[in-house]
Amino acid sequence: MRIKGFKLEEYFAKYEFNVEYSLCSSDCESFSVDELLTLEKTSLEDLKKVWLGYTESLGNPILREEISKLYSKINAEEVIVFSGAEEAIFIFMNVLLNKGDHIIVQYPAYQSLYEIANAIGCKVTKWVMDDENQWALSLQFLETNITPSTKCIVVNFPHNPTGYLPKRDIYNRIINLAKENDIYLLSDEVYKFLEYTEAERLPSACDLIDKGVSIGVMSKAFGLAGLRIGWIATKHTSLFKEIASFKNYTTICNSALSEFFAILALRKRNRILNRNLEIIMNNLNLLDDFFNRHNNIFSWIRPNAGSVAFPRLLVNDSVQAFCLDLLKKKSVLLMPSTNYDYGDRHFRIGFGRKNMPEALQHFDNYITENYG
Ligand SMILES: Cc1ncc(COP(=O)(O)O)c(C=O)c1O
Secondary structure, eight states: OOOOOHHHHHHHHTTTTSEEEESSOSSOOOOOHHHTTTTTTHHHHHHHHOOSSSSTOHHHHHHHHHHTSSSSSGOOOOOOEEEEHHHHHHHHHHOOTTTOEEEEESSSTTTTTHHHHHHHHEEEEEEEEOOTTTTTHHHHHHHHHOOOOEEEEESSOOOTOOOOOOHHHHHHHHHHHHHHTTTTOOOOOOTOBBBBGGOOOOOOOHHHHHTTTEEEEETTOOOGGOOOEEEEEESSSSHHHHHHHHGGGTTOOHHHHHHHHHHHHHHHHHHHHHHHHHHHHHHHHHHHHHHHHTTTTTTTTOSSBBBBBOOESSSOHHHHHHHHHHHHHHOOOOOEEEGGTTTTTTTTEOSSSHHHHHHHHHHHHHHHHOOO
């Protein structure tokens, strides 16, 4: 397979570990091993006993059980664990799609959600979101673009990079369109549990339709990206089997240590999620104030879920040049929309980290010094 470079990941690889402040990360504040071990009394002793041989290919059964509790109708046998959400997306696309298949992808998007399909030779229709419509998805667009060769609709709620989360009626209509047309729905739910009120949380696609495939991960809401633990949950048995079979050609099985920590974190998930949501809500208030004070420079659509937003830059010809200048002068990293192939006007800002207020202060100083 020939595949284009992953712009966003290449940008992170170049800058993320060389800057003082990453103000565009999408994951929540992480934990040290020590912090995780304090969550449960016996955990250090349990850790010492972890066996470092090969692990079960579908994932540790206890981990699969813990993951299944995040859903309402999924049982442990309907969960398969991967090395991050990225492996899950890669395998799903390779198993499901053939050259010439048509897929419809919510856009802008995390690049693997459409690029793997492009590399396979699929026809990809971008279901484009626009800030002039408050990022709302057009159902009419979806209805008119479904054809007999449409195999899959790809959505990501809460959305990276806009923070958009549809209302229940819109989501239900998407689910029903997939069902009525017998189309797979790949639902990238890696930012699930970062809804600002629990009432807004959407049911997972795998709980609603047989062809619903939900992807989850420890990286974002749980802040444990370094574990590289993600998963697929689906009730579709034949697809599940094919996905499991493909995994023998990628990672075979998961890291025993990562599985241990993922189990621990999922058991204590309420504490972890509450901490991370508190960080997000505090940071979001600061962002409201920042964008309110600088509303001649940015247009700000407050996200309704998640840890990222996608403001528009109203000055300067190029957001890419703006981000590079900020990086050079203040060592603050923002993600220009060029890395999403979505023009040169928006940037992703992340607010799941504890040091966000400090990073924002440096960004604020830059604005005052250059545009004040
Ligand atoms: C929407 C979306 N899906 C999947 C991933 C990949 O997650 P992971 O790095 O945990 O594999 C990301 C990471 O940024 C993402 O934003």
